[in-house]
Amino acid sequence: MSAPTVAEPATVTLTLREALKQSLREALIADDRVFLLGEDIGAYGGCFAVTMGLLDEFGPGRVRDTPLSEVAIAGAAIGAAMNGMRPIAEIMTCNFSLLALDQVVNNAATMLHMSGGQFNVPVVIRTTAGAGRQLAAQHSHSFEPIFAHVPGIRVVAIATHEDARAVLRPALDDPDPVVLFEYPRIMTMEAELPVDPVPVDLSTAAVRRPGSDVTLITYGLTLHTVLEAAETLATDGIDAEVIDLRSLRPLDDATVLSSVGRTHRAVVVEEAWRTLGVGAEIAARVTEEAFYDLDAPVERIGCAEVPLPYAKHLEDAALPQVPSIVAAVRRVMHRG
Amino acid sequence: MTRQPPLVAVARSRDLDPEHGLDLLRTMLVIRSFEERCVELYSAAQIRGFLHLYIGEEAVATGVTATLREDDAVVSTYREHGHAIAKGIGLGPIMAEMLGKVDGVSRGRGGSMHLFDAATRFYGGNAIVAGGIPLAVGVALADQMQGRDRVTVCFFGDGAVDEGAFHESLNLASLWQAPVLFACENNHYAMGMALERAEAQPDLALKASGYAVPSWRVDGMDVLAVEEATRRAVTAIRAGGGPVFIEYDTYRFRAHSMYDPDLYRDPAEVEAWKRRDPIPALAATLREHGHLDDDAMAVMEAEVAAEIDEAVAFAEASPLEPLEDLERFVTSEVAP
Missing domain, CATH: 3.40.50.920 (Rossmann fold)
Known part of the structure; x- marks a missing residue:
């Protein structure tokens, strides 16, 4: 008996940043409640060019450039999430994320428990970590453990193109806060991926x-x-x-x-x-x-x-x- | 140092609807009586932790919330019993929270500083000074983005104005024309730090106007003035006019918390403010216009005392949350 033939899925070569962008773009298309906010994510196209083109496609209401205000970015995203939206906030680097840490730890992570189960916070916060680009002591550190120390938030490190391509769907489906770490040093690395994203389970190694x-x-x-x-x-x-x-x-x-x-x-x-x-x-x-x-x-x-x-x-x-x-x-x- | 007088004139009391005036009086009386009972329960060790009393400031919560619709939101601070009561949360569930019981608004997980109620859109007592301000911008932004003409009121004190979160949030709210009322309860002390010692520029409304936010001062000891000013602001905000900042000039008659020996205030100053107590002030106005007499006042006081008794009985009868539920609500309970 001959083996059944299975059509190979169509593939495409993507950089990691393109994979992330596709994931963000699909999230924006799939759900009107999703919007992006952060520093230079719109007109500039994203510090690491992840959001390039999204402002043109989705407009300034859904791709929101913010001032350099990490506390307000995180806090406004958390508040919007508590009131029916699905915000994706970008904090340029995790060194800067320390400015937003109060909002993430004292509000996002505590809210559901502190309110006796009344207010969940379906916010996604994207930030970057990692060294290797000679950016010295205020742009290179890895603070994943600082966030992962805190109960009430999910912390995900995106190391591969497959994960980057599919990460936003499960992150947005999570009713609780999700902090995503991305890595600028590998943003331009290319890989061949199926055209359609393969679902990823964020809970597993x-x-x-x-x-x-x-x-x-x-x-x-x-x-x-x-x-x-x-x-x-x-x-x-x-x-x-x-x-x-x-x-x-x-x-x-x-x-x-x-x-x-x-x-x-x-x-x-x-x-x-x-x-x-x-x-x-x-x-x-x-x-x-x-x-x-x-x-x-x-x-x-x-x-x-x-x-x-x-x-x-x-x-x-x-x-x-x-x-x-x-x-x-x-x-x-x-x-x- | 010279400060500008309040920009909003005192309301014309002769136009006061008697029934509405009595409602305002009753709300202030409920808040006052509730907190006086809390002091007794604290002394009896039934309430523990921090207890920040609002006594003296009742006109602000009462006058502000009188202008709100049920579907408007409130974001508050750790001195939030008055806001919670005025927003319409039941006295029983609030008192049960004070006692750490499972029937408390936050199932006993929040206590005095963290009252939450999704049903009345009360987004919590936030105990990080200024921590609720960016959150309020996000709550308001979500309403704006979803095309709802709701207003979010964000209460905070004069101390919050010193935090970066205040400045980032006013700027962002102004840029995005978020429908927020920034309700600054200036009680002149950030814990023990007098306003004049903390502010290089003590005119708080001037600071807020630096972000192109219309900014007013109002006598926070006069509930009618509070209501009139707030109504104008809320009407403008609801019509899409963007955020407004109001500084309510007020005073807490008690110490910062039950732990505070209150060494930093001149007793004469406290006594002077007590002579401006908003409750007798409104009662006098109502009497002057023939809407209130001794008998009616006695009846109201008795009714309020009975309400408080009922709340305490409800709270005392409530069980404690079972220990096996300790780790519930760290993350959402998603139905399988």
Whole structure:
């Protein structure tokens, strides 16, 4: 019996920023309640060109340029969400998002619980993180863990084109606040994608590379460094599984624990500082739930505990790199 | 330092509709009596946490909300019992909230500072000074974008004017012509910090007018003046005229909270303001015009006392939220 033939879905080559834009555009088309607000998202086209063209297509009522007012951007988005709209606020970088953090933590995250279940806040806040562009200590940091610390908000790190292409639909369907982290350094990276977006489940981690010897757990920008390290390890006979956490709150323990249960070794890689970070949390959970499966202590790699410097050699030295990841894996493989 | 006199003249009391005047008096009396009972319950340790009393400022909440439709929204502060009562939330559920009971407006999760009621469009007591202001802009924006002629009233105190959120929000609301009334209750002290010590420019209406927002001052101890000024503002806002700022000149007769020994105010100053108590002032006006006498006043006081008794009985009879519900409402409960 011959196998049934399945038509290959039509594909298209997109940069990551184009994938994000398609996702935003479809959200605007699908639901009149959706609107965008943020600094330079309209006439300028977005600081990272993600919203280029959307002002022309949807007009200034739905693509709203704002003054440089992060508190008001976040607060107005939260208020509009509480009153029937589905705002998508853009905060240019996560360093600036600290100005909006009061609104996100004290209002968006608390509102439903503090009001006894009366007011949910279906807001989406997009921001960017990540270093590698020599932008120094006020434009380069990774504050995903700061947001992920807070109950009441969903925190998602968008590391791949597939996720970028499909992320807005589930984020807008979530009745509660969602903070999306995007990464400028990979905005121009291209990938071939199905023309129609493949739905993405924001609650789960994704296994980006199956493997059997060690589990590498990461999120966001460092996924690409980790995948590169995995290829290097493969040439050395070490078969690494790579997990992209994708959701930092809630954390998908099941995918992580299932993998570690098979590989017995784990290395967590992130661009944020290690102290009190995502790696610390993952290491704690693995230790609590899978201690007797482990053949080695969990390793953590993160940013050096410094404000990120401008000079390239210093910035590179501060960040997780392929050699440091490979070295950590060799240590947990007892091949150091 | 010279301050401009209030720009809005005192209302012509001779035009006062007797029934309406008595309603205003009753509302102020309910707020006053409710809070006096709260003090007793605080002393009896039935109410704990912070308790910020509105005693002395009742004319503002009463006069402002008298101009609103039921579908207009209110965003308030941590000194919000008066706003909540005047907006029409039941005394029983408010008192139950004070006692931390499950039948409280916020199921006992908010307490005195966080009264919420979706049914009356009361978007909460916000205990971050100025934290509710950007939120109010968003609530109003959502009404504007959805073509509803509703007004959002945002109450805040003189201290909030020092926060960046105030300035960002007035600017944004003005740019977008959001239908917000910025209702500044100037009680002259930001906790213990006197207005004149906190403001390089103590004319608050002047600050607001810097954002091209029409800005007025009104005697906040005169409920009729409050109502007249607010009605003009609300009418203009509802007609699409954009935001208005009103500074209500008022005074709290009690300390900032139950913890405050009130060392920073001259007792003579407090006594001088007490002589302008808005409740006897309106009662005197009503008497002067033959709308109120001793018997009618005694009847009203007895009726209000009975209402408060009933609210306390409701609150005391309410159970506590079951402990197993502690983590409910951190995220929305979506039907499967």
